[in-house]
Amino acid sequence: MPRQSEPMEKTKVIVGLGSCGIAAGAGKTYEKIRQLRESEGLDFELKKTSCVGMCYREPLVEVIDESGTYLYGEIDEARAIELIDKHIVNKEPVRELVVQSDLFDTPDQEFLGSQVKIALRNCGYIDPESIEEYESRQGYASIRKIAEDGISREQVIRTVLDSGLRGRGGGGFPTGLKWRFAFNAVSPEKYIICNADEGDPGAFMDRSLLEGDPHSVLEGMIIGAYAIGATGGVIYCRAEYPLAIKRLRIALNQARAKGYLGQDILGLPGFHFDIYIKEGAGAFVCGEETALIASVEGERGMPRKRPPFPAEAGLWGKPTNINNVETWANIPWIISHGPEAYARYGTEKSKGTKVFALAGKIKRSGLVEVPMGITLRDVIFKLGGGIQKDRKFKAVQMGGPSGGCIPEHLADTIVDYDSVNATGAIMGSGGMVVMDETTCMVDVAKFFLDFTQKESCGKCTFCRIGTKRMLEILIRITEGQGREGDIEKLEVLAQEIKNNSLCGLGQTAPNPVLTTLRYFRDEYEAHIRDKKCPAKVCKQLLTYTIDPEKCTGCMVCAKKCPVQCISGERKQVHFIDQEACIACGECFSRCRFDAVIVN
Amino acid sequence: MRVQRLDHRSAPEVTDAVDLSRIESLIEKYRGRKGSTIPLLQGAQDEYGYIPREVFNHLALRCGIELSEMYGVATFYAQFRLQPVGRYIIKVCHGTACHVQNANKITDALVEALGVADGETTEDRLFTLESVACLGCCSLAPVMMIGEETFGKLTGPEAVKIVKNIRIKENEARGEDAPSI
Numbered sequence: 126m127p128r129q130s131e132p133m134e135k136t137k138v139i140v141g142l143g144s145c146g147i148a149a150g151a152g153k154t155y156e157k158i159r160q161l162r163e164s165e166g167l168d169f170e171l172k173k174t175s176c177v178g179m180c181y182r183e184p185l186v187e188v189i190d191e192s193g194t195y196l197y198g199e200i201d202e203a204r205a206i207e208l209i210d211k212h213i214v215n216k217e218p219v220r221e222l223v224v225q226s227d228l229f230d231t232p233d234q235e236f237l238g239s240q241v242k243i244a245l246r247n248c249g250y251i252d253p254e255s256i257e258e259y260e261s262r263q264g265y266a267s268i269r270k271i272a273e274d275g276i277s278r279e280q281v282i283r284t285v286l287d288s289g290l291r292g293r294g295g296g297g298f299p300t301g302l303k304w305r306f307a308f309n310a311v312s313p314e315k316y317i318i319c320n321a322d323e324g325d326p327g328a329f330m331d332r333s334l335l336e337g338d339p340h341s342v343l344e345g346m347i348i349g350a351y352a353i354g355a356t357g358g359v360i361y362c363r364a365e366y367p368l369a370i371k372r373l374r375i376a377l378n379q380a381r382a383k384g385y386l387g388q389d390i391l392g393l394p395g396f397h398f399d400i401y402i403k404e405g406a407g408a409f410v411c412g413e414e415t416a417l418i419a420s421v422e423g424e425r426g427m428p429r430k431r432p433p434f435p436a437e438a439g440l441w442g443k444p445t446n447i448n449n450v451e452t453w454a455n456i457p458w459i460i461s462h463g464p465e466a467y468a469r470y471g472t473e474k475s476k477g478t479k480v481f482a483l484a485g486k487i488k489r490s491g492l493v494e495v496p497m498g499i500t501l502r503d504v505i506f507k508l509g510g511g512i513q514k515d516r517k518f519k520a521v522q523m524g525g526p527s528g529g530c531i532p533e534h535l536a537d538t539i540v541d542y543d544s545v546n547a548t549g550a551i552m553g554s555g556g557m558v559v560m561d562e563t564t565c566m567v568d569v570a571k572f573f574l575d576f577t578q579k580e581s582c583g584k585c586t587f588c589r590i591g592t593k594r595m596l597e598i599l600i601r602i603t604e605g606q607g608r609e610g611d612i613e614k615l616e617v618l619a620q621e622i623k624n625n626s627l628c629g630l631g632q633t634a635p636n637p638v639l640t641t642l643r644y645f646r647d648e649y650e651a652h653i654r655d656k657k658c659p660a661k662v663c664k665q666l667l668t669y670t671i672d673p674e675k676c677t678g679c680m681v682c683a684k685k686c687p688v689q690c691i692s693g694e695r696k697q698v699h700f701i702d703q704e705a706c707i708a709c710g711e712c713f714s715r716c717r718f719d720a721v722i723v724n
Numbered sequence: 725m726r727v728q729r730l731d732h733r734s735a736p737e738v739t740d741a742v743d744l745s746r747i748e749s750l751i752e753k754y755r756g757r758k759g760s761t762i763p764l765l766q767g768a769q770d771e772y773g774y775i776p777r778e779v780f781n782h783l784a785l786r787c788g789i790e791l792s793e794m795y796g797v798a799t800f801y802a803q804f805r806l807q808p809v810g811r812y813i814i815k816v817c818h819g820t821a822c823h824v825q826n827a828n829k830i831t832d833a834l835v836e837a838l839g840v841a842d843g844e845t846t847e848d849r850l851f852t853l854e855s856v857a858c859l860g861c862c863s864l865a866p867v868m869m870i871g872e873e874t875f876g877k878l879t880g881p882e883a884v885k886i887v888k889n890i891r892i893k894e895n896e897a898r899g900e901d902a903p904s905i
Binding site for chain 2: 144
């Protein structure tokens with residue numbers, strides 16, 4: 126992929142330093158390369174960037190020299206030495222480590238091939254701590270265009286409306302319409318909020334975006350502020366994302382210094398706007414608009430009744446417009462490329478692209494941005510490379526605790542708001558967790574209910590107590606104490622919680638149970654009637670026995686058994702005392718001869 | 725519900741001396757500003773590692789925020805702690821990706837090795853064991869984070885080994901023989 130068109134002066138070595146890269150050891154890799162440059166007196170430019178999305182190949186190091194670009198994967202310290210020696214010193218690229226190049230094909234080609242990068246256009250390509258690098262890739266060109274061409278506020282809103290962009294936080298409400306409501310509200314003070322309280326377990330799109338390209342989010346907010354006439358902006362970011370917050374602070378200071386924030390921005394008379402960061406304190410319900418506002422105001426983050434909507438009375442009672450990180454990042458691109466260019470991607474009702482965090486039992490996990498309308502199958506098998514260990518694909522979870530599991534037979538569902546909703550799941554903010562035959566769907570439902578039950582703010586009775594009762598039933602089922610009638614009880618409770626909860630958390634909390642009941646009812650029945658867990662996950666439903674044909678009498682299992690319930694002499698077949706066995710699975714994981722059978 | 729995270733009845737009374745002057749500049753910065761309850765509590769926690777009882781009283785007195793309001797906020801958000809924590813906070817990720825990759829085994833192994841329940845601190849105040857919702861390193865699942873460092877693709881025994889090594893290092897630094905954990 127060609128990066129910059131300016132004449133090549135020096136070889137560039139760029140290390141990906143996003144949170145996941147750092148977790149995989151990219152910081153050490155960077156340090157090693159820096160040391161080598163010093164100690165060997167090598168002449169190349171060493172730079173940092175953020176996540177390009179290939180989490181499964183971290184740490185990533187890109188080398189750009191006169192011959193082309195080479196993105197190297199899995200470069201730990203030892204490989205960094207090899208890489209510098211071969212590629213930089215001897216000018217011989219290490220082809221077997223290249224995951225992406227503009228010169229030749231690689232097996233990882235497909236991961237990037239089907240992607241269309243709009244929101245992530247700069248992630249992995251620029252140094253997120255440099256405003257100049259953002260500007261060099263058309264950064265802040267959109268707000269400049271608005272100022273220079275005198276584009277009116279109505280026109281900006283019309284452009285966003287025409288693009289068809291819908292809220293990327295999961296709600297899917299048309300962004301332009303939301304802006305128009307806030308625009309129409311009359312008040313000397315108005316606010317813009319960026320929702321960066323990414324609470325879905327299994328989702329990291331917003332984190333990567335903020336870490337990789339904070340200025341695109343700021344520019345989106347500045348454009349939004351201009352359009353609706355906002356005087357103040359807030360980024361509500363999870364405190365669990367320290368790197369994102371650090372880079373946002375740097376970006377804010379740079380934007381202020383360059384006059385993109387402040388008084389009479391870019392000479393637009395009367396356009397005064399600044400943004401500050403508010404660190405969230407860990408509450409999933411704060412993803413809900415009114416709860417988020419309460420939290421910014423320093424209170425318990427509990428949702429309130431709507432109307433009035435935030436567009437009329439939001440933060441401090443003033444008209445407020447809230448959009449999610451990814452939504453904001455799309456805005457500058459839409460302004461500079463025009464609404465038609467954006468609407469060219471996608472389906473009739475869902476335009477543009479969507480970023481997904483691919484994780485779970487998938488070969489290539491990472492961050493992808495795909496045009497709406499692509500099938501789930503393509504995302505999982507083409508981009509994601511299929512299931513780990515080539516096991517059988519069972520389901521994909523979308524929408525986190527508010528979403529559901531889409532089974533294998535619906536894998537040709539296309540990615541758009543309405544098609545995903547029809548399956549019972551939701552598009553959500555973009556978490557996609559892939560599950561295989563070794564994942565128990567009752568256990569997954571229990572996992573999400575456990576989450577929502579803990580995260581319920583407690584305001585609505587049905588959400589507070591109903592989720593608790595559902596969880597109790599699910600725990601019982603997974604512990605082998607399920608009873609006839611449990612499934613029906615779950616369904617009744619689910620409906621009641623949906624109908625009687627004020628906010629999205631409660632209204633969607635039963636979704637993981639409802640979708641698994643819809644598509645995997647037989648698994649629930651196996652747990653309840655046969656006291657079996659078909660995926661062999663629920664501990665209390667498993668029995669361990671030893672296959673006399675395979676047992677070599679090595680005694681490893683007997684030594685490792687925490688309750689000493691395995692008997693047998695050396696070189697004799699061993700035996701598990703079922704009465705004493707606690708089904709911990711230690712023998713199963715220790716046996717090197719596959720002699721322990723689990724049922 | 726959220727407040728169930730808390731159980732002080734079983735928690736031991738903490739009698740650490742608290743130097744209130746350490747939060748003076750924080751108070752100066754936020755006093756009188758609207759919506760400052762959360763930043764004040766966050767700042768205090770950054771200073772002490774948790775929010776001691778004296779600090780609640782002090783903030784109430786100096787900033788005029790009702791004690792009940794502060795307590796309500798502190799118990800609502802997962803981030804705030806009302807008990808001291810260990811020098812090392814072990815955050816075991818229990819996000820969806822980590823869950824399907826068996827994060828429970830990591831927590832179970834650490835519970836056994838450290839002899840504390842999830843959410844508790846070891847007696848020597850070296851480790852606090854916590855479950856967190858998602859650290860956002862889903863591709864490295866299952867993951868745990870100790871301090872700033874993230875450890876990925878773990879197994880139970882590996883997690884225990886990492887923690888053991890920290891304890892050995894700490895004990896060496898203090899010139900003691902390493903007790904087994």
